[in-house]
Structures are given as structure tokens and as C-alpha cells.
Amino acid sequence: MSSVAASPALPAPGAAHPRRPSTLTAYRWELRKLVSQKRTYLGLVLAIALPVIFVVFQNLRQRHDHADNIFASQITQSGLATPVLMLLFLSVFMLPLIAALVAGDIVAAEDGNGTLKTILTRSVNRGQVFAAKALAAMTYAVIAVFLAAAVATVGGVVSWGFNHVTTYSGTVVSAPEALLLVFAANACYLIPLLTVAAIGVLLSTATRNSAAAVVGTVGIVILLFIVAQIPGLEAVKPYLLTEQFENWHGLLRTPTDWAPIWHSLWVCALYAGPALLAAYLVFLRRDVAGG
Amino acid sequence: MSDAPLVPADDGGAQPVRARGLVKRYSEVLAVDHIDLNVGAGDVYGFLGPNGAGKTTTLRMALGLITPTEGVVELFGRDPLRHGAAALEGVAGFVEAPRFYPYLTGRKNLELLAALDGDGARERIDEVLGVVELAPRGGHRVGGYSHGMRQRLGIAAALLRRPRLLILDEPATGLDPAGMRDMRLLIRRLAGEGITVLLSSHQLPEVQELCDRVAIVDRGRVVYEGALADLRRQGGAGYRLRTTDDARALAIVRSQPGVEHALSGEHGVSFQAQESDVGALSLALAHDGIGVLALTPELATLEDLFFRLTEANGAAPGAANGSAASTAIPPPGASGNGESPAGSAPVLHDAAGTP
Numbered sequence: 001m002s003s004v005a006a007s008p009a010l011p012a013p014g015a016a017h018p019r020r021p022s023t024l025t026a027y028r029w030e031l032r033k034l035v036s037q038k039r040t041y042l043g044l045v046l047a048i049a050l051p052v053i054f055v056v057f058q059n060l061r062q063r064h065d066h067a068d069n070i071f072a073s074q075i076t077q078s079g080l081a082t083p084v085l086m087l088l089f090l091s092v093f094m095l096p097l098i099a100a101l102v103a104g105d106i107v108a109a110e111d112g113n114g115t116l117k118t119i120l121t122r123s124v125n126r127g128q129v130f131a132a133k134a135l136a137a138m139t140y141a142v143i144a145v146f147l148a149a150a151v152a153t154v155g156g157v158v159s160w161g162f163n164h165v166t167t168y169s170g171t172v173v174s175a176p177e178a179l180l181l182v183f184a185a186n187a188c189y190l191i192p193l194l195t196v197a198a199i200g201v202l203l204s205t206a207t208r209n210s211a212a213a214v215v216g217t218v219g220i221v222i223l224l225f226i227v228a229q230i231p232g233l234e235a236v237k238p239y240l241l242t243e244q245f246e247n248w249h250g251l252l253r254t255p256t257d258w259a260p261i262w263h264s265l266w267v268c269a270l271y272a273g274p275a276l277l278a279a280y281l282v283f284l285r286r287d288v289a290g291g
Numbered sequence: 292m293s294d295a296p297l298v299p300a301d302d303g304g305a306q307p308v309r310a311r312g313l314v315k316r317y318s319e320v321l322a323v324d325h326i327d328l329n330v331g332a333g334d335v336y337g338f339l340g341p342n343g344a345g346k347t348t349t350l351r352m353a354l355g356l357i358t359p360t361e362g363v364v365e366l367f368g369r370d371p372l373r374h375g376a377a378a379l380e381g382v383a384g385f386v387e388a389p390r391f392y393p394y395l396t397g398r399k400n401l402e403l404l405a406a407l408d409g410d411g412a413r414e415r416i417d418e419v420l421g422v423v424e425l426a427p428r429g430g431h432r433v434g435g436y437s438h439g440m441r442q443r444l445g446i447a448a449a450l451l452r453r454p455r456l457l458i459l460d461e462p463a464t465g466l467d468p469a470g471m472r473d474m475r476l477l478i479r480r481l482a483g484e485g486i487t488v489l490l491s492s493h494q495l496p497e498v499q500e501l502c503d504r505v506a507i508v509d510r511g512r513v514v515y516e517g518a519l520a521d522l523r524r525q526g527g528a529g530y531r532l533r534t535t536d537d538a539r540a541l542a543i544v545r546s547q548p549g550v551e552h553a554l555s556g557e558h559g560v561s562f563q564a565q566e567s568d569v570g571a572l573s574l575a576l577a578h579d580g581i582g583v584l585a586l587t588p589e590l591a592t593l594e595d596l597f598f599r600l601t602e603a604n605g606a607a608p609g610a611a612n613g614s615a616a617s618t619a620i621p622p623p624g625a626s627g628n629g630e631s632p633a634g635s636a637p638v639l640h641d642a643a644g645t646p
Contacts, residue, residue: 019409020409033395117356123410287358
């Protein structure tokens with residue numbers, strides 16, 4: 001700044017009524033920030049690597065013994081069994097972990113780095129910033145789910161062909177229909193997974209600590225799994241978030257069993273709604289002094 | 292939502308910063324204790340105080356980052372808590388060190404902030420990078436920037452908003468002497484273009500050079516608010532005297548009419564007096580056979596006044612309360628060391644500007 005007192009000219013003071021940026025603008029920038037961070041790719045690498053490892057391992061196996069799961073028994077007959085199996089495996093722990101990695105970090109990291117105060121002194125309201133962050137965390141979860149599904153589908157089809165599959169009810173469905181069911185099953189799984197992300201956003205906002213929020217989110221998932229195993233608590237089991245991870249199974253029956261999906265919708269709303277509302281209120285009222 | 296005007300009504304010439312009875316309490320700790328501030332349009336306003344005095348907390352409340360326990364602060368007549376981002380229209384700056392995304396380049400950081408500003412801020416990125424001379428490094432990641440570069444990027448980010456009020460918290464902290472000089476030049480230039488500046492600083496020479504009005508805070512309270520010139524004038528013109536017999540000289544000084552705040556210290560006798568009375572004093576000393584080794588005029592600097600105000604406040608809490616009716620400025624040397632000044636102290640303006 002040695003010649004700072006001279007030129008170039010300073011921007012003239014602003015107009016009295018500038019236009020406020022939209023929440024969509026803030027959301028786009030949240031995504032750009034995610035894209036620019038290395039840690040973002042950790043979860044996505046897991047989402048890609050696990051289906052790849054699965055397909056490679058299955059290709060290397062000489063024998064495929066009879067399996068209890070109907071899709072496991074079809075693994076070498078149709079590549080479309082692979083994404084269903086992967087969803088079955090990843091839905092329990094890995095995808096909730098991946099969703100928690102970003103959701104638990106998205107507010108706390110900015111608080112810790114002091115950049116939250118940087119963006120809160122611009123022309124967007126706190127509500128807009130919160131909405132953009134929550135949407136970005138959920139977008140990441142959606143991308144992780146469909147990335148894992150896409151890799152599993154491509155890997156399965158390349159290895160074992162684009163063939164028909166037999167569903168849980170014993171009905172044979174054509175390959176295109178099976179592909180559609182794979183997509184729909186992953187979409188249904190997003191209902192509980194986005195709820196996990198909402199809990200992650202709440203913990204991220206409330207704890208102001210990324211590690212605590214990520215571990216806390218995963219901890220809640222594990223806790224609910226344990227609760228589901230406790231004898232005598234069968235009555236609460238249908239209302240546990242973790243029980244909704246299997247809501248998509250109804251799609252793989254003929255006729256389609258929509259009941260678990262509708263059930264998961266309102267059960268998850270009971271978790272996600274209060275979590276997001278609490279996170280929003282905490283974010284609106286909190287003192288931002290970090291960094 | 293995107294096309295909604297940022298503010299519903301015109302400023303109507305409202306005061307850039309007006310705080311009344313601001314209080315911030317953290318459990319048992321009273322960080323800010325009924326602070327009043329009045330920053331007028333075009334002011335370069337210094338906000339001074341020792342570490343932990345409550346300066347940064349006050350600025351955080353001004354920018355709506357934290358909620359006051361009591362009181363209200365308005366920027367151009369709008370309360371950040373009630374009006375949200377609309378209250379920050381025309382306002383820019385940073386509290387503590389400016390923070391950026393280290394994994395983004397300087398330019399990308401500004402693009403992000405410009406997107407969150409709207410109002411064509413993106414078109415001003417090259418311009419503001421040029422102003423702070425960061426254009427050649429704009430494409431580098433902020434993670435590799437020096438402290439000084441981040442400070443300059445903070446100024447650039449503020450200028451993107453074309454502010455009418457610039458709030459800067461210790462902008463020269465951590466800069467080398469050349470960087471500090473350049474920062475001063477930039478602030479002076481901004482002030483010259485009509486931007487109101489609220490400058491929190493530990494650099495007393497910087498404030499003395501740049502600011503026309505100051506608030507001095509200590510232990511969460513304003514101990515002085517008003518024109519810097521008034522403060523210095525009321526701090527009084529002082530003299531320092533070294534003689535062949537300082538003990539007897541002190542007694543003579545104290546007996547002279549028109550001489551006030553006479554104190555004996557390590558470096559002789561200090562006192563305050565008009566020039567005409569000093570002549571009489573020198574004759575009185577000679578008459579009593581005391582040789583004058585040195586008689587030096589000492590105009591109170593901001594630094595002197597700052598320490599006299601803040602240290603006296605520490606010695607007698609409440610005695611120098613800006614929210615009280617008046618504030619007495621202790622004489623030079625009376626920094627809680629137990630020595631009593633002779634005569635009465637001049638009175639400073641209180642927070643409301645009353646003498």
C-alpha cells in the first residue's frame with residue numbers, strides 16, 4: 001500500500017437502498033465453499049470407494065454361496081442387485097456418517113474460524129445464511145447417496161450385466177424397471193438420512209464444535225440402534241429414526257408397500273422439524289464472537 | 292426476496308452510530324457497563340481503552356454480532372437486532388482480525404462477499420484490490436497470506452460495500468511500520484472522502500494523528516467522550532522542573548498562585564500553570580536561592596491523558612465514570628501511586644458532552 005494515498009480511486013459511497021442478495025445466492029456460495037474444501041471429498045471418496053471395493057471383491061470370489069438375502073443370491077445374475085445390496089450395507093452406518101461429516105461441520109467450522117462474523121456483517125440476514133447452510137448440508141447428503149448408488153450400479157452392470165431381478169415378494173421385474181426401483185429406493189432412504197443431516201446441523205449450531213457435532217450425530221444414530229435392541233422397548237421401535245433406514249424395502253415388493261414410506265415421512269418429520277427449528281432459533285439469537 | 296430493498300426508508304440524516312446505555316454481561320463478568328457513544332457524520336472517531344476494556348464487545352454489539360444485555364445501538368438510526376442486515380446498509384468493517392476462507396483465493400473470498408452484498412459489489416473487486424495493492428496476489432490462497440495482507444484484504448472487503456460508515460478494530464495491529472503508515476494514509480484518505488470512521492485502536496499516536504473525536508473506555512465504562520482537542524486542552528499544559536533542591540522547590544511551587552497539580556517525582560517536580568505564572572515562579576525560586584537546572588513545558592499527549600484517565604479509574608473505580616455527571620482528569624503522575632495532587636483537577640466532559 002505504499003502509494004495508497006494516491007490512486008486508484010476509492011469506490012464511491014453506496015446508494016441508500018441497495019438490493020438484498022437472495023438465499024439462493026447464499027446457497028450457491030455454500031456449495032462453492034464445500035467444493036473448495038478437501039474434507040468435503042473424504043465422504044464422497046468413501047461413497048465411491050465402498051461400492052468399488054464391493055464389486056472388485058465379488059468379482060474375485062470364486063464361489064457365491066446361497067445367501068439369505070434375495071438380492072445377495074442374485075449378485076452374479078444381475079448387476080442391478082449390487083446397488084440394492086450397497087444401499088442395504090451403507091444405509092446403516094456409512095451414509096449417516098458421511099452426512100454427519102458435513103452437516104456437523106457446516107456452522108461450527110465457520111464459527112471456529114471466525115468467518116461466520118465475516119458473512120454476518122454483509123447484506124444477508126441470519127435466516128438466509130442458516131437456510132443456505134442447512135440446504136447445502138442436505139445437498140451433500142443427497143449427492144453422497146446417489147453417487148454411491150451410481151457407482152454400485154455401473155460397477156454391477158459392467159460386472160454382471162443389465163438383467164432382470166427378483167424382488168422381495170418373488171416378482172421378477174425387468175432391468176429398466178429395476179433401475180427405476182433402485183433410484184426410488186435411494187430417494188426414499190433420503191427421508192431418514194436428511195433427518196440425520198438436520199440433527200447434524202443442530203449440533204453444529206449448538207455446540208460450535210465440528211468434532212463434537214459430527215461425533216454427536218453419529219452417536220445419536222448408534223444410540224438409537226442400541227435402544228432398538230433393548231428388550232421391552234418394542235413399542236417405541238417403530239418410532240426410532242434408525243428404524244426408518246429400511247423404509248425403502250416396501251418399494252421392492254409387489255404390490256408396492258407404501259406404508260413404511262409414509263410412516264417414515266411423519267416419524268422423520270417429528271425428528272427433523274424440531275431439530276431444524278431449534279437450530280434456526282439458536283442461530284438467530286446466538287452471540288457470534290468466535291474466531 | 293432477492294429484489295427487496297435493503298432498507299425500507301431513507302436514513303433521514305441519522306447519526307452513523309448512536310449507542311445508549313449499552314450493557315453486556317457474561318455471567319458474573321460485566322464486559323460493557325452502560326456505554327453511550329455518539330459518532331457523527333464525517334467523524335474519524337477513536338475508540339480507545341486498555342485490553343479487556345470492552346471495546347471489541349461494544350463493536351460486536353454495534354454490528355449485531357452479539358446481543359446487548361441492556362441498551363440499544365443504532366447505525367444510521369437502525370438497530371441491527373431489529374432490522375438485521377438492513378441496519379448494516381452503508382456499514383462495513385471488521386471486529387478483531389478480519390477472517391477469510393483460507394482455502395479460497397483472496398479474489399474468490401471477495402467474490403463470495405460481493406455475492407452476499409449484492410448491489411454490483413462484484414464489479415468493484417478489481418478496484419478494491421488495487422486500492423489495497425493486493426491485485427498481484429489476488430489469485431493466491433488466503434491461507435498463504437501474511438497478517439498484513441489479511442488486514443489489507445479486510446479493508447478491501449469493507450470497501451466492496453461502498454460504506455458510509457467504516458468500523459475498524461485495531462486495523463494496524465501486527466503490521467510493520469511501513470504497513471502501519473500505509474494503513475493510516477488509507478484511513479485518512481477514506482475520511483477525506485467523507486466516510487465516517489469508527490476506529491478502535493491501541494496505537495495512541497495513530498488515534499492522535501487521525502481522529503477528531505474519541506471515546507476512552509476502561510473496565511466497560513466510558514471515561515471520556517468528546518473532541519480530542521477538548522481532551523488535550525483540559526489535560527492542561529504541564530511543566531517539569533529540575534532544581535538544585537527539589538524538596539524546597541516543591542513547597543515554593545505549591546505556594547505560588549496559579550500553579551496546580553504540583554507533584555514531586557523521580558524526574559523532578561511537575562505542575563500545571565499558565566505561562567505568566569511560570570515567570571513568577573522562576574523569580575520566587577531564585578529569590579530563595581534555588582538554582583533552576585531545567586524548566587520544560589510538557590503538553591499532554593493523548594498517551595498521557597489515556598493513562599491518566601484509565602489508571603486513575605483503576606485506582607478509584609467509579610470516580611471516572613463517563614455516565615456520571617462529570618469526570619475529573621487526574622494530573623500527570625497521579626496514576627494510583629498514592630500521591631495526592633495539590634489543588635483541584637480540571638473537569639472533563641461526560642459522555643453526554645456536558646462539562
